[in-house]
Amino acid sequence: MPKPSSKLPKQPTNAVKSEPKTYTFFEDVWAVTRQIPKGRVTTYGAIANYLGTKLSARMVGWAMNAAHTAKPKIPAQRVVNRNGMLTGKMHFKTPTLMQELLEKDGVAVENDTVVEFKKLFWDPALALAI
DNA sequence: CAGATGACTTGTG
DNA sequence: GCACAAGCCATCT
Numbered sequence: 162m163p164k165p166s167s168k169l170p171k172q173p174t175n176a177v178k179s180e181p182k183t184y185t186f187f188e189d190v191w192a193v194t195r196q197i198p199k200g201r202v203t204t205y206g207a208i209a210n211y212l213g214t215k216l217s218a219r220m221v222g223w224a225m226n227a228a229h230t231a232k233p234k235i236p237a238q239r240v241v242n243r244n245g246m247l248t249g250k251m252h253f254k255t256p257t258l259m260q261e262l263l264e265k266d267g268v269a270v271e272n273d274t275v276v277e278f279k280k281l282f283w284d285p286a287l288a289l290a291i
Numbered sequence: 292c293a294g295a296t297g298a299c300t301t302g303t304g
Numbered sequence: 305g306c307a308c309a310a311g312c313c314a315t316c317t
Contacts, residue, residue, distance in 0.1 A: 204300095206301095209300090217299085217300095217312045218299040219300085219311095220297095220299090220313055221298085221299075222297065223297070223298080224298095225298050228298095241298090243299075243300065247298090248299080249298030251298080252298055253298095
């Protein structure tokens with residue numbers, strides 16, 4: 162059906178160099194997500210907190226949605242909700258892909274939840290030391 | 292321009 | 305401990 166485009170979150174014609182008002186947020190989230198060590202996981206709240214918008218953890222989720230369109234692959238599988246549950250798995254190409262990737266990283270996943278999530282939790286604020 | 296949605300989090304009942 | 309509601313901000317309709 163004729164839906165030309167505009168499915169992505171605003172194609173950045175001018176990118177972030179012109180008016181970095183919103184895309185900065187996405188890039189920040191992606192940057193943090195990429196810095197997540199292998200075998201570790203973090204939460205939307207932690208990233209949001211690091212960015213200073215802990216009250217808007219939802220926006221982090223939106224950034225992950227945009228991560229699909231990001232050039233380099235974003236290890237969004239390492240980002241889970243506060244319960245350690247793979248809430249965003251359904252947004253992957255396949256619902257099981259997220260778990261597969263996590264297990265490949267060495268993270269045990271059971272019942273769509275990261276096992277010993279507390280132990281594997283990685284806080285960007287601590288790693289990046291602000 | 293206004294209303295609705297969302298890969299969340301926290302608080303109260 | 306579980307269920308419902310409010311808050312947050314950007315994007316979509």
